Amino acid sequence: MSDEDNIVVSTAERIFADLADLQEVAHARGDAWKTPLWRALAEAGLPLAWVLEQHGGSGASLIDGFAVLRAAGRSALAVPLAETMLAGWLLSQGGIVAPEGMMTVLPGDPRELIGLDAEGRLTGQARRIPFARDAAHFAVLAKSAAGVRIALVDASLCRIDRFENLAGDAADTVSVAGVQPAAIATAPNEFDPTSLFLMGSAVRSQQISGALEAMLELSVRYSTERVAFERTISKYQAVQHNLARLGGEVAAAVTAATSAADAMSA
Numbered sequence: 001m002s003d004e005d006n007i008v009v010s011t012a013e014r015i016f017a018d019l020a021d022l023q024e025v026a027h028a029r030g031d032a033w034k035t036p037l038w039r040a041l042a043e044a045g046l047p048l049a050w051v052l053e054q055h056g057g058s059g060a061s062l063i064d065g066f067a068v069l070r071a072a073g074r075s076a077l078a079v080p081l082a083e084t085m086l087a088g089w090l091l092s093q094g095g096i097v098a099p100e101g102m103m104t105v106l107p108g109d110p111r112e113l114i115g116l117d118a119e120g121r122l123t124g125q126a127r128r129i130p131f132a133r134d135a136a137h138f139a140v141l142a143k144s145a146a147g148v149r150i151a152l153v154d155a156s157l158c159r160i161d162r163f164e165n166l167a168g169d170a171a172d173t174v175s176v177a178g179v180q181p182a183a184i185a186t187a188p189n190e191f192d193p194t195s196l197f198l199m200g201s202a203v204r205s206q207q208i209s210g211a212l213e214a215m216l217e218l219s220v221r222y223s224t225e226r227v228a229f230e231r232t233i234s235k236y237q238a239v240q241h242n243l244a245r246l247g248g249e250v251a252a253a254v255t256a257a258t259s260a261a262d263a264m265s266a
Contacts, residue, residue, distance in 0.1 A: 011046075012046055012068045025078060046085075047081060047102075049064065049085055050086075050089040056098045062264060063265050066261040066265070069082050071210060073208060074213055076211065080134060087103035087105050090105060091139050094185030096152050097183070098152075101136035104138060108130070109126070125176070126173070131170055138152075138158065140152070147186065149186060149187060150185050157180075158176050160173070206257050209254045212249070
């Protein structure tokens, strides 16, 4: 089924077009635009799409969720939809009821560790966490002496140091010091940090492929509108060659992202 035939994706695209137009967001003052956008996403059940209904979510398939994230990439969505979906997915692995509101996942690097002590308290640090400053809760993958645990943590109990990456996006450091989780559960058998990071990689690949599709579309459109020496630049062989190369790279990225989504959904 194509994205155009998918009602979940169509709903998401309408919300993105109505409330997350890139030009309007770029010229907006402050973050007031995020509130109606997130409300619409929540009412459509998209942030918790990968959470079972009995755990507070929508119970959508992984494939549908991946398609939504690809559409989000095409729209350059600047709210933590992907992070909240991933956090909800992680919580659902432990049967933890997902809360409403924005979430993100800790840690963001498989080499980092959030530890759980014998008294059930979390300690550790996670760097380069996207949207940590906006999140109301964190879904945490922690290690204890008894094995891997999944926890839900109130973000207000953690220290958040604000940093930005080269693109100017939030990439914060979250410090957890003796924090008592709101909920905690044992991870399923054979579920480990690699399982989380494979899923996270599949999520990011959808956003990247969607962004590349939008970039190709914008480039082709511009080439048919921009006039140089009384001809649109799309008529020039050098431009045509570069657009063809870009199209090939985008097709390869979309194929890789689709393969990742299929593998995670199998």
